[in-house]
Amino acid sequence: VQLQASGGGLVNTGGSLRLSCTASVGMVNYFTVGWFRQAPGKEREFVAAISWTTVGTDYVDSVRGRFTISRDNSKNTVYLQMSMLKPEDTSIYYCAARRSPRTGLSRDDSDFGSWGQGTEVTVSS
DSSP, rough: OEEEEEEEEEETOOOOOEEEEESGGGGGGSOEEEEEEETTTTTOOEEEOTTTTTTEEEEEEBBBBTTEEEGGGGGEEEEEEEOOOOOOGEEEEEEEEESSTTTOOOOOOEEEEEEOOOOEEEEHH
8 A cells, every 4th residue: 555645834833734645545445544743853753543444543642632633435545634733743744554454543653554755744933
């Protein structure tokens, strides 16, 4: 499964962006997908994940209530709607799919493969 992340850009504090993660094949619909981010000089961190069943979601505490992850299986796409953005959200955002199909939520990036190329989000203060 190949993933392509898009939708990043420059936004003011308090603004919104919607990131998209589109898969090359419909098989992604059987995979849990996660969003991660990595700021310069920092380790990659988990942001959010959505289960392949679409029922389960998980968020890191710092984005809970501001970010919403969703998926449209008819478009082979997972979205990350980001609102009330803060300068500390500035990062490169990556999407990835769990290594095995029909497996549940995880925050461990070693459980994920098929990483997209990343899309850059910059929040100005």
